[in-house]
Every structure is written in structure tokens, then in C-alpha cells.
Amino acid sequence: METTLVKTETAGQLAALQDASERVRDYLAGSVAANTTRAYRGDWRHFTTWCDDHGLDSLPATPEAVALYLAALAETHKPATLTRRVSAISQAHQAAGFESPTGALLVRKALGGIKRAKGTAQAAKAPLTVADLQHIVRDCLPDGAKGVRDRALLLLGFAAALRRSELVGIDVEHLTFVPEGVIVTLPRSKTDQEGTGEPVGVPYGQHPETCPVRALAAWLELAGITSGPVFRPVDRHGNIGAGRLTDKAVALTVQHYVRAIGRDAAAYGGHSLRAGFATAAAGAGVHERDIMRQTRHHSTAMVRRYIRDGGLFCANAAGALGL
Numbered sequence: 001m002e003t004t005l006v007k008t009e010t011a012g013q014l015a016a017l018q019d020a021s022e023r024v025r026d027y028l029a030g031s032v033a034a035n036t037t038r039a040y041r042g043d044w045r046h047f048t049t050w051c052d053d054h055g056l057d058s059l060p061a062t063p064e065a066v067a068l069y070l071a072a073l074a075e076t077h078k079p080a081t082l083t084r085r086v087s088a089i090s091q092a093h094q095a096a097g098f099e100s101p102t103g104a105l106l107v108r109k110a111l112g113g114i115k116r117a118k119g120t121a122q123a124a125k126a127p128l129t130v131a132d133l134q135h136i137v138r139d140c141l142p143d144g145a146k147g148v149r150d151r152a153l154l155l156l157g158f159a160a161a162l163r164r165s166e167l168v169g170i171d172v173e174h175l176t177f178v179p180e181g182v183i184v185t186l187p188r189s190k191t192d193q194e195g196t197g198e199p200v201g202v203p204y205g206q207h208p209e210t211c212p213v214r215a216l217a218a219w220l221e222l223a224g225i226t227s228g229p230v231f232r233p234v235d236r237h238g239n240i241g242a243g244r245l246t247d248k249a250v251a252l253t254v255q256h257y258v259r260a261i262g263r264d265a266a267a268y269g270g271h272s273l274r275a276g277f278a279t280a281a282a283g284a285g286v287h288e289r290d291i292m293r294q295t296r297h298h299s300t301a302m303v304r305r306y307i308r309d310g311g312l313f314c315a316n317a318a319g320a321l322g323l
Contacts, residue, residue, distance in 0.1 A: 059093065060093060154254070
């Protein structure tokens with residue numbers, strides 16, 4: 001009888017853990033941005049596999065197990081990756097109703113030691129400058145539908161300071177053309193996980209050939225797009241697809257054109273448009289709060305980095321040395 005009860009209790013615990021794992025997957029799928037969700041899923045899968053290989057429990061995990069995991073990865077992974085792994089482990093435990101082991105002093109000291117030993121500076125994508133964007137738009141775009149689409153993609157992504165996932169996520173229904181320009185209402189973004197919508201205003205440009213509003217209108221008219229995804233694939237024959245362009249395609253598009261103007265394509269990506277806006281605005285003396293309104297940053301830390309970078313050559317003392 002006791003054996004039966006033990007088996008029943010064990011089966012119940014296993015079922016509970018399985019249910020917890022399902023809740024973890026649901027949580028990770030619905031609580032964060034799509035790109036972060038994919039990263040967290042991979043992080044959690046990596047941690048559980050590592051625990052299985054070393055005979056350790058992953059859910060719930062002990063602080064010792066997490067610290068050992070971090071130590072094992074310290075030589076092959078960046079501190080930023082390990083920080084994200086810790087976050088995924090923490091959120092998985094919280095979603096399953098367990099106390100997170102990542103808050104333990106042992107784990108915090110292990111991660112802090114790794115950061116001090118390896119440094120925490122990240123290799124960010126280079127910002128696309130206004131001059132380079134003008135060069136691309138005026139001299140490098142191909143004829144036909146692809147050139148018209150890419151003009152709109154690059155200019156709108158830059159002027160609206162959009163993340164690549166936000167850029168390809170725009171539908172015609174999210175656009176409102178007004179006398180001043182266009183309002184892009186982002187249905188969901190990294191800083192608006194509840195999907196209440198964030199309006200971003202994009203004014204008409206000073207020059208027709210680099211105006212993001214005119215470029216967007218020209219693309220919609222040429223493609224005959226009246227509903228659904230704004231940015232769509234265009235094949236080598238100029239045929240426009242019905243589906244949505246992928247966020248990876250944005251990065252490849254940016255890299256293609258910076259290569260065409262002689263830049264190192266590996267240093268650029270989809271984020272170069274957003275970073276380019278912030279850096280250019282800072283260099284032009286735009287106030288911090290106005291930059292944040294367009295970029296939708298909730299923290300000043302990142303924006304101030306752009307301001308610092310954008311102002312490196314403004315009133316630079318070395319320029320007055322007569323060299």
C-alpha cells in the first residue's frame with residue numbers, strides 16, 4: 001500500500017513538473033518580444049540540457065547548479081549572453097512557481113566575477129550616418145520595385161528610429177497620413193509588451209529624394225498595397241510577394257548597401273538605422289528627451305551613450321590645436 005502511495009506521489013510530482021514546464025514555455029512565448037522569446041527558449045533549452053548531462057536538476061535548480069553552469073560557460077560565452085541566460089533561468093522558475101536560484105549571493109558573485117574578468121562592453125552595430133544614408137539613397141538603389149521598397153524601408157526605419165522587428169511588423173492599418181507627415185502606430189514593441197500601441201510621428205523631409213514620407217507613399221502606390229504588411233519580399237524579377245518581409249532581411253538589406261558604398265558590412269545591421277537616428281540627432285544638438293520620445297527608450301543610459309558618441313567631434317578641443 002505504501003509503495004503504491006509513493007508511486008502515486010512520484011507520478012503526481014512528475015506531472016506537476018511537466019505542467020510547470022508547459023507554463024514556462026507559455027510564459028516565455030507571451031511575456032516578452034519575439035526575438036527575446038526565441039533567445040530565452042534557446043537559453044532555457046541549453047541550461048536544461050547541460051543539467052541533464054551533469055546529473056543536476058534544472059527545475060527547480062539550486063544556486064550551486066547555476067553557478068557551476070556559469071563557470072563552465074565563462075570561457076566560451078560573452079558576459080551579455082550569460083546575463084541573458086540567468087534572466088531566462090530566473091523567469092522560468094518564477095513562471096513555474098519556484099523561487100529563483102539566480103538571486104542567491106553565490107550566483108550573483110559568480111556572474112559578477114565573470115564580468116569583471118572579461119569586461120562587459122558589447123560590440124554594438126555601427127550607426128548609419130546621414131551622409132551614408134543619402135549616398136545610398138541617391139546613388140545605390142536599383143531601378144524597379146526593389147529600389148522603391150528599399151528607399152522607403154531605409155528612410156522610414158531611420159527617421160522613425162525603428163527596431164527591425166517593428167519595421168517589418170508595420171501594416172497599412174498602422175499608418176495615418178497627415179499634413180505634417182505620417183503617424184506610425186506600432187501595435188507591439190519591446191517597450192510596449194501589452195500591445196496598447198505607440199504612435200511615432202515622421203515628418204516630411206527637407207529634400208524629396210530623401211523624404212521618408214514621400215518614399216513610403218511611393219512604395220505603397222507602386223506595389224498597390226492597401227492593407228496588410230507594408231514591407232514585402234520582391235524577387236529578382238520585380239514580383240512583389242504577399243507575405244511579410246523578415247527582420248533578418250532588414251539587416252541583410254542594410255549590409256548590402258553599406259557594402260556598396262565601401263563600408264565594412266559586418267559592422268552594420270538592422271540596428272544601424274535606429275542607432276544612426278539617435279547618433280545623428282544627438283550630433284545635431286537635439287535634446288535628450290526629444291530623442292527618447294522618438295526612440296521610445298525608457299532609460300536614459302543607452303540614449304546618453306548615443307549623445308556621447310554623436311557629440312565626440314562637436315566643439316572638440318583637439319580641433320582648436322592647429323594640427
